[in-house]
Amino acid sequence: MATVQDTLERALSSVAGTPVRVHCAGRTDTGVHAFSQVIHFEAPVSRSAKAWVLGTNANLPFTVRVHWAIHIADDFHARFSATARRYRYVIANTPVRPALLGGQLTWQRRPLDHRVMHEAAQWLPGERDFSAFRAASCQSSSPMRNVHSVQVDRRGDLVVVDIKANAFLHHMVRNIVGSLMAVGRGRYGPAWIEQLMVGRDRTAAAETAPADGLYLVEVDYPPSYRLPATPYGPLLLGLPPVN
16 A cells, blocks of 8 residues: 555655655554645655645655745754654544544544543653553653653544653553543543553553544654644644643
8 A cells, every 4th residue: 555655755756857766754553634744855866845735745656745845954854853743633423423534533422521531631741651551562762751841632523632742652642531431421530540650551541542643743853953833734723732
């Protein structure tokens, strides 16, 4: 099955007239929406930034877009230069599954108490062992990650989990959201999240939330690189920022 990386590399290669290999800020699961993915590549030919953007988009399906391109310092690496990543998870909390936005939202028909979910989420920030929310297939050498902030908010029928960390384990955000939804439905109290963190047992936590509602919305780099901002997209307009 062709991946987004395969598709992008073919489009870039068409512009360059020779094979191009890209490196990304981080891999995402199938079904996750990488609105603010950052990639870099060694340009085999000289092209203007405008030519890279317009030419690449002309060779991409409508589901994949390049927003900008710049020439960058030789020491920049899309993955290893990043200092933080930020994800948003969007839940449609309605009695009936929405007819629109299929594949872009996760549906939860049971009422969710976003305030209790937010309270529970405050056990997560800090540099900690996230084994309780790590997929069995995770290949990271360490379960330690530094979560900078977590916020759970409601905008009408949408419940939004916004989480920022230096990096994430495989399925970490989706596993966290699955357990936060269990708290929001009243199955557990907020302190259950602390118990999971202490126990470090993935099997004790709730099921993994679907990929549909997950968005990579921001990747942080040192200001010296002067990277342009990437818009979040219309679905995420008006949602509160996380410091």
